[in-house]
Amino acid sequence: MTFDNITVSQIIILFTIYSFMGWVIEGVYRSISQRQFINAGFLYGPFLPIYGSGAAFIIGLQYFIHPWPLLVQLVVYGIILTLIEYFTGFAFEKIFKLKLWDYSEHKFNIQGRVCLLFSLFWTIMALAFVTFIHPAVLRYVRSLDETLLRILSIVIVIYVFTDFVFSIVSLTAFKNKISYLYSEYFNLSDAEIEKIFSSFKRLRTAYPDLRRYINNNINTGIKNRMSTFLKSIQEKIILNMEGRKPFENEFYDIINDIHTHDEFLKLKLYYHHNSSIYDHVMDVSYFSYRACKFFKLDYRSAARGALLHDFFLYDWRNHDVPDLPAEKNHGIEHPKIALANARKHFMLNEIEEDIIRKHMWPLTLVPPKYKESFIVSFADTYLASKEFVSNFKRNKTIKREKKQADKHKKKNKRRN
Ligand SMILES: [Fe+2]
Numbered sequence: 001m002t003f004d005n006i007t008v009s010q011i012i013i014l015f016t017i018y019s020f021m022g023w024v025i026e027g028v029y030r031s032i033s034q035r036q037f038i039n040a041g042f043l044y045g046p047f048l049p050i051y052g053s054g055a056a057f058i059i060g061l062q063y064f065i066h067p068w069p070l071l072v073q074l075v076v077y078g079i080i081l082t083l084i085e086y087f088t089g090f091a092f093e094k095i096f097k098l099k100l101w102d103y104s105e106h107k108f109n110i111q112g113r114v115c116l117l118f119s120l121f122w123t124i125m126a127l128a129f130v131t132f133i134h135p136a137v138l139r140y141v142r143s144l145d146e147t148l149l150r151i152l153s154i155v156i157v158i159y160v161f162t163d164f165v166f167s168i169v170s171l172t173a174f175k176n177k178i179s180y181l182y183s184e185y186f187n188l189s190d191a192e193i194e195k196i197f198s199s200f201k202r203l204r205t206a207y208p209d210l211r212r213y214i215n216n217n218i219n220t221g222i223k224n225r226m227s228t229f230l231k232s233i234q235e236k237i238i239l240n241m242e243g244r245k246p247f248e249n250e251f252y253d254i255i256n257d258i259h260t261h262d263e264f265l266k267l268k269l270y271y272h273h274n275s276s277i278y279d280h281v282m283d284v285s286y287f288s289y290r291a292c293k294f295f296k297l298d299y300r301s302a303a304r305g306a307l308l309h310d311f312f313l314y315d316w317r318n319h320d321v322p323d324l325p326a327e328k329n330h331g332i333e334h335p336k337i338a339l340a341n342a343r344k345h346f347m348l349n350e351i352e353e354d355i356i357r358k359h360m361w362p363l364t365l366v367p368p369k370y371k372e373s374f375i376v377s378f379a380d381t382y383l384a385s386k387e388f389v390s391n392f393k394r395n396k397t398i399k400r401e402k403k404q405a406d407k408h409k410k411k412n413k414r415r416n
């Protein structure tokens with residue numbers, strides 16, 4: 001294959017055809033995996049220029065490496081296509097602060113931008129492309145009348161340029177709205193947040209990883225604000241938690257019917273991190289109550305939802321209980337079990353239900369709907385790790401003391 005006798009219009013038409021083929025491939029793949037029609041790519045029109053660029057690179061490379069052994073050619077294709085995918089992803093993240101695709105859950109990925117499985121897939125595609133697709137398409141394009149090609153390519157260039165400009169404008173607007181969302185998250189109502197999300201429905205369906213990425217960023221934002229908040233009131237809250245000071249009456253009024261309920265009191269019998277589930281949920285509840293009060297959120301629902309978030313009556317280390325059969329994963333199952341128990345004994349509002357169901361997010365795939373749920377989930381992780389660390393330190397101290405005692409004993413024995 002050579003570049004001989006190929007005109008600029010033919011190159012433009014080829015680029016368009018391959019960008020269109022890419023749009024079809026992605027569209028079919030995404031539509032099947034999401035079970036709805038997806039207009040793939042960030043352009044409005046049916047083109048994915050990244051495929052056109054990939055094809056251009058492959059054609060160019062083929063010109064130089066076609067005498068090489070097939071295996072070496074394949075490795076070169078794989079590397080080049082992976083580099084294109086990596087740098088396109090990188091550019092979108094840097095320029096638009098958006099992650100359009102994310103392979104971080106695939107094995108052997110690099111920063112979620114590329115992964116081995118897809119790179120292998122691109123390599124096979126490249127082989128099929130140079131062997132069958134490109135020669136046939138090139139033959140067809142060459143058979144077309146040059147004047148027709150010229151007119152077509154002018155129309156396409158104008159069209160794609162316009163589409164590109166509008167798409168970039170829309171992407172920039174999206175980026176600005178999202179950064180507004182990050183900074184103003186706590187000051188916006190849930191309806192306003194939903195409005196921002198729904199104004200970019202096409203982009204979000206075209207790139208399902210986008211919502212997860214945005215949610216992660218919001219979660220990080222909340223964590224940062226929480227740690228500022230923590231620094232200011234940590235001592236106070238922890239003091240109250242350690243029982244040196246009683247919790248406020250208001251807190252008890254909010255949770256009164258729950259924390260005195262017979263079924264709920266059974267949580268005292270089950271060991272959790274390094275205390276009973278009862279102690280753990282009381283801590284998470286009080287912490288969430290204080291945090292939500294600070295952020296002027298619905299602290300009542302936060303306190304109640306948090307109190308019920310681990311309402312499961314079994315020892316999770318022992319799988320053989322009716323609530324949690326051996327094949328089920330406690331981490332994923334227990335929010336559902338807790339919710340079912342909570343519903344059985346108490347009246348729950350929507351926020352409380354969301355708090356219980358999503359407190360293990362991102363383990364449970366659907367992200368929290370309410371800010372209160374993010375906070376409870378944060379408080380749960382924060383306090384559980386705090387419990388874990390203090391437990392670890394305590395065990396270490398016990399071990400050290402035991403070692404010293406043993407040493408002492410041995411010494412005494414020797415003396416005697
Ligand atoms: Fe939990």
Ligand SMILES: [Fe+2]
Pocket residue numbers: 280284309310380384
């Ligand atoms: Fe928990």
